[in-house]
Amino acid sequence: MTTSTASTAFAPGHVTAFFSIHRAESPATSGSRGAGLALSEGVTATVSPTDGGDQGKNEIHLNGTRVTIEAVEHVLSELRVTARVRLETPLTPGAGFGVSGAAALATALAANNRFDCGRTENELVRLAHAGDVEAGTGLGDVVAQARGGIPIRLEPGAPGYGSLDGIPDRCRVEYVTFGELSTPDVLSGETEALSAAGERALTALMGDPTVETLLAEGRRFTREIGVATPAVAEAIDAVADAGGEASMAMLGRSVFALGTGLTDAGYDPSVCRTHPAGATLGSE
């Protein structure tokens, strides 16, 4: 097997500042409302056929390690292909960057191209969104990652059901990670108060659709739902003390900041930018 038989796609990472949960009958119509930032760092998926030795079994590697990612398996199953998927990302999985959603979306785009599945972009986004929702690993990352920029999820669900808007801006983004937080655990808990806080934040953001308000509402949401660990809360406060804007990446033990916010506060953050394009075929 040569590399010329592989197709590659990229999906940006995504940090959610705040969200509300909306469960519906199907995974495609379920999702979240909320807002966040699509990141120039994300997941690159390279998809090729398997050798055929283990018929019907996908081979998924994340940064060189064999893994099982339910959302990715879902996508391949729906496309009716068996594939070798190499996923590469500088982002920490389980830390609030939507790595599972990006993996599913990039795999969908690359697999559709490699195996001539003949799907449109909306259809591929729908498969990846449904996979992420079914796996319990995300509710809104995929549609945001497909759009790029600074996405606002106005209505929940995949293309054809949900709807999106965006904040017309671009910015440098810094982030630090303090460890994992299990998305399925939080999403399966009591979520009424969380959703109410998320709805209030969305209303406030639509009244003043700027990145500064996005971050401010993210901080308020973080306080109200009480999921910040001491390290996360300390970093957010330190950035504020240094005159910057930071918030927590939902749902992970990560803090993201605009511009040089974390650097100014004395942290040694990773640095990226908002990603204008959304997921695309090819590598970035």
Next chain:
Amino acid sequence: MTTSTASTAFAPGHVTAFFSIHRAESPATSGSRGAGLALSEGVTATVSPTDGGDQGKNEIHLNGTRVTIEAVEHVLSELRVTARVRLETPLTPGAGFGVSGAAALATALAANNRFDCGRTENELVRLAHAGDVEAGTGLGDVVAQARGGIPIRLEPGAPGYGSLDGIPDRCRVEYVTFGELSTPDVLSGETEALSAAGERALTALMGDPTVETLLAEGRRFTREIGVATPAVAEAIDAVADAGGEASMAMLGRSVFALGTGLTDAGYDPSVCRTHPAGATLGSE
């Protein structure tokens, strides 16, 4: 006035392969269905306040020449600002690249940023779309230019009314221009047969959403509506004879081709690529 008081935005050019016309009560709900390519070459708008000498009058320059572009004036009027707008583009206006729509969209993004108008992306796209429709210079370019990639206009109209999909691909694009064709003249003529041909092409494309089918349906649409000049028809045929894929840019005397189609046919084309991001703040 220093350049630091200016904001800049970019909107990709867009060639439509085929379309149908849908007139509704308002410009925002009017539009077209169809498909085309968003181009890496487009319009960069730099927006700053006027000196105030000619109160309430915008100063719009296109590649250094003072011009009036109705869609741009519409956007500034709706944003309630008076501005100096410098538009730069390598694309020929009036040749089927959606220059008026790109100018309106880039101006909307830059003016919103410069004057803190506080609009969301959807709101800005809506203003630019309505301006292009009211001016009679475009029916679907703006929503495609806001999306980027290889946009399919499933339903007509601005965000909140229309809906979009896309072909999941990226490609090199070549183009040649043989002169202008008046968009208002064609759009104000008898358009029932045109729309019927456009609907057939869209149905065919959704059955096989690939760039090759996009171009093939574009050629069929071009033949059926009979707007190709001899030079356009000759170029399309020459590309086909050389084994390539080309079609006419609606509505202009331009031919676009995939890959090296026009070069292989002996033309000396301009070269760009599909633009994945859609319109964004900042210059590309």
